[in-house]
Amino acid sequence: MATLHHLRAGVIGTGFIGPVHVEALRRLGIQVTALCDLPDRVRPAADRLGIPAAYTDYRKLLAAPDVDVVHITAPNRFHCEMALAALAARKHCVCEKPLAMNTRETARIVQTARRAGTVFAVNYNVRFYPAVLQLRRMVERGDLGDIIHVNGSYLQDWLFKPTDYNWRLLPKEGGPLRAVADIGTHWMDTVSFILGAPITRVMADLATWHKTRQRPLGEVQTFAREDQTTRYATYPVKTEDFASVLLEFRNGARGNLAVSQVAAGRKNCIRLEIYGSKQSAWWCSEEPETLCLGRRDEPNAVALRGTPAFGPDAAPFVDYPAGHVEGFPDTFKMLFRAVYRAIAEGNTTAPLFATPEDGHQEVAVCEAILKSHQTRRWTAVRA
Ligand SMILES: NC(=O)c1ccc[n+]([C@@H]2O[C@H](COP(=O)([O-])OP(=O)(O)OC[C@H]3O[C@@H](n4cnc5c(N)ncnc54)[C@H](O)[C@@H]3O)[C@@H](O)[C@H]2O)c1
Missing domain, CATH: 3.30.360.10 (Dihydrodipicolinate Reductase; domain 2)
Incomplete structure (x- = not known):
């Protein structure tokens, strides 16, 4: 069986939920190679979390060859442009909820994701x-x-x-x-x-x-x-x-x-x-x-x-x-395991995680x- 451990993640946004993503990925044995946030935030966060690359422009993180999967954990108003850019860069993507600000934006993401052939999940972790x-x-x-x-x-x-x-x-x-x-x-x-x-x-x-x-x-x-x-x-x-x-x-x-x-x-x-x-x-x-x-x-x-x-x-x-007891952090781990397995195994039919259509x-x-x-x-x- 293809394993998920060769996949490497980059996380955009290091506020409340970004570090939750990092922790869950590490519990799965997935390497987080890059972070992105505003200039005053990203270096301290990268040092705290022990992550080598700290970008202040998300496009640079998307261009990094050692990032296979992008996690969008920035505020809602950035989701659409970041998701479309991730799809254009042919990166797999886990985007925080809500998928975007309105259905004009979410419809664009749905259409682009359908053509992209990459895995795209919306982080409805309660599932x-x-x-x-x-x-x-x-x-x-x-x-x-x-x-x-x-x-x-x-x-x-x-x-x-x-x-x-x-x-x-x-x-x-x-x-x-x-x-x-x-x-x-x-x-x-x-x-x-x-x-x-x-x-x-x-x-x-x-x-x-x-x-x-x-x-x-x-x-x-x-x-x-x-x-x-x-x-x-x-x-x-x-x-x-x-x-x-x-x-x-x-x-x-x-x-x-x-x-x-x-x-x-x-x-x-x-x-x-x-x-x-x-x-x-x-x-x-x-x-x-x-x-x-x-x-x-x-x-x-x-x-x-x-x-x-x-x-x-x-x-x-x-x-x-x-x-x-398994609780909130475990839901992220299980969701990411499903996403990374879908990427590693190339199986995207009827996933349990939320799709762009669900978002x-x-x-x-x-x-x-x-x-x-x-x-x-x-x-x-x-x-
Ligand atoms: N699934 C869940 O349970 C869950 C829980 C909390 C938040 N969320 C979602 O996660 C997203 C982030 O929420 P939060 O509570 O972590 O917010 P937050 O304000 O704590 O963190 C957001 C981070 O994004 C950074 N940021 C802002 N603009 C940026 C940019 N242009 N490029 C890179 N980084 C930028 C901010 O500096 C900040 O560090 C929201 O969409 C929210 O709905 C989901």
């Missing part, structure tokens, strides 16, 4: 929790019966205070939607992945709790804590702090989703409940190893990953025995959500 992979197989096999409805949320509190700041708060940097595009799309991608059915219609209500916020003077990294000495400038907020969305899936299932970045105490909580005509299943990322099965007449079951009750279907995506679909759902909120109507997703 690679063992419980999510197990649920997908259970739904596919009919273990839950017909899916009646899905309920859930993605809640965080890192933008709870008016002084919490990040580029995601600004539409020109993060896009016109914030909480929905940033974390809501993780939930929607995960549930569509489990159900094997995309979202076709939405009815949405978006709200902004902090109508104005105070921006620290200077740059702030994702999940950074405030500093007593910081000075602030007030600015109006145009993106939503929280959202409620009703959903229809192509298989007829209905859903409702709550998203918030101002939910005190919820750090990074993605929760989903799937109600079928035979039984239900519940899962939450805060207890990633536990899958709950709900029954009308028999006792409910709490199944731990790695035990027979959980089921064996996610076994190829599990490295540790039961009780040795485009999620941005199309975001656009339908925004339109629904503005028109106060059910709105079809036009992917």
Whole structure:
């Protein structure tokens, strides 16, 4: 079997998530040969992570002969130009979500990627929790019966205070939607992945709790804590702090989703409940190893990953025995293993990782959500 260890990676963006990519790649035995970031950031990051090449222009990283796969972990507004440039340079690519700022951009990436013949993944890592992979197989096999409805949320509190700041708060940097595009799309991608059915219609209500916020003077990294000495400038907020969305899936299932970045105490909580005509299943990322099965007449079951009750279907995506918790960083490792194997083995049919088409679909759902909120109507997703 072709191995993935000869492939070498370059990572563009060294803020919060770039180093998560580096760590996961190294756990797979993949060499990270190059980093790229702004001039004041890239050298310290390269020294900290022990990476030889530090570029300040991503085109130079794309031209490097010792980079086979490019990871785009820069802010959303750069994704389209960087993805198109990576495709033009004939590099394989893992692009962070959301794929780009709007469907004009994502459609261009889809078309270019189809012609390129390289592997291109969108980093919807939640797909690679063992419980999510197990649920997908259970739904596919009919273990839950017909899916009646899905309920859930993605809640965080890192933008709870008016002084919490990040580029995601600004539409020109993060896009016109914030909480929905940033974390809501993780939930929607995960549930569509489990159900094997995309979202076709939405009815949405978006709200902004902090109508104005105070921006620290200077740059702030994702999940950074405030500093007593910081000075602030007030600015109006145009993106939503929280959202409620009703959903229809192509298989007829209905859903409702709550998203918030101002939910005190919820750090990074993605929760989903799937109600079928035979039984239900519940899962939450805060207890990633536990899958709950709900029954009308028999006792409910709490199944731990790695035990027979959980089921064996996610076994190829599990490295540790039961009780040795696998969580957020492991999802990156498993996603990258799938991507790098697809590259090494030349097999790109029906991958488990999100494709450019999936990334485009999620941005199309975001656009339908925004339109629904503005028109106060059910709105079809036009992917
Ligand atoms: N899959 C996940 O769970 C997950 C989690 C967090 C973030 N993300 C995504 O990752 C991306 C980055 O988010 P983050 O939280 O790491 O942001 P961040 O602000 O912490 O880091 C972004 C980095 O990109 C650098 N950068 C900016 N412009 C650049 C350019 N032109 N060239 C090279 N580098 C540049 C910045 O200096 C910064 O170091 C976003 O698209 C976000 O949605 C995904």
